[in-house]
Amino acid sequence: MEAFQHQLLTLTGALICFCILVKCIRFMKCMFAHIWSALPQTFFQSLGEWAVVTGAGDGLGKAYSFELAKRGLNVVMISRTLEKLQRVASEVEQATGRKVKIIQADFTKNSVYENIEKSLQGLDIGVLVNNVGMLHNPFPCRFLNGPDIDENLINCNIISVTKVCNTLFIYVTSIIKGLILNLSSGLGTFPCPLYTMYSASKAFISTFAKALQAEYKAKGIIIQVVAPYGVSTPMTMYQKPGLITKTAEEFVSESLDYVTFGDEIFGCLAHEML
CATH class of the missing domain: 1.20.5 (Single alpha-helices involved in coiled-coils or other helix-helix interfaces)
Incomplete structure (x- = not known):
């Protein structure tokens, strides 16, 4: 014994x-990302002329739109609020000189995908950022005490990822290259009581994206899960940035340097330590 x-x-x-x-x-x-696996300056441009970013009106989506434009891509920004999209699109164009196309879409509804597909026709798309998402409740609460918006959350956090991937795969697989970033969450890497629906929806994204990468990796397509912890965005009620909590701009700039670092990353050095 x-x-x-x-x-x-x-x-x-x-x-x-x-x-x-x-x-x-x-x-x-x-x-040591720049030593270990430094990306060529033209890496993102080599994938295609356009990047598509969902949930692009603010937070991480806005930051991805700016950063990808800075790295030489035109950007299709998709989000719910038209006025916000127009304002941010103008800012991106003026700051980077890249073209920006906007598509208004409320991802809590399943009727938006036909218009998205039509609006993307004819574009040389190389990058997709599946960023759109919502919290079941901004404050911790038990499952039965939360607001009755389960269908909206499932549509926004889960169905949107599968539908947009399905739409974009028509373009990406046809050119045998591309990058698809799926924004999950550190809270999706383990069961998270009091954020049950949100945590479960983000766990789905992780599993879905990893399986998709296994299916299409041989075609040269990078499909990566990005699972941040603390980022100061409207969803987190603009938590004060610090050692762990990053601004959206800091997080996105760093995470894009790690797109060849595996099927799942936490997006920044501070979050890798957690």
Whole structure:
């Protein structure tokens, strides 16, 4: 019995050491990204002329739109509020000199995808950022005490990812290259009570995207899950940025340097440590 316990403890210790080693390697890759796997300056432009960003009106979507435009891509911005889209699109065009196309779409409704597909026809699309999402409730609450918006959350956080991927795959797979970033959350990497619906929806994104990458990796398409923890956005009620909580601009700029770092990343060095 003692021999078995000793072997069990040894095996457990070895597994813990292995997990720590993997974590350290990921950390070192992020810390020395420009040495470990530096992206060519023309990497994003080589994928296509246009990037498509959902939930682009503010927060991470707005930051992705700006950063991808800075890296040489024209941007299709998709979001619900037309006035906000028009304002941000104008800012992106003036700041970067790139073309911007806007599509108004409320992803809580399943009737928007036909118009999105028509609006994207004829564009050389190389990058998709599946960013749109919503919280079931901005404050922690038990499942039965939350607002009755389950269908809206499922449509916005889950159905939108599958539908937009399905639409964009027509363009991406036809050119045998491309990048699809699926925004999940650190809260989707483990069961998260009091944010049950949100956590579960983000876990779906992670599983879906990883399976999709396994299916299409051989075609040269990068499909990556980005699972941030604290980012200061309207969804997080603009938490004060600090060591862990990043501004949307900081997070996006760093995360785009890691697009070749595997099927799932946390997006920045600080979040890799968690």
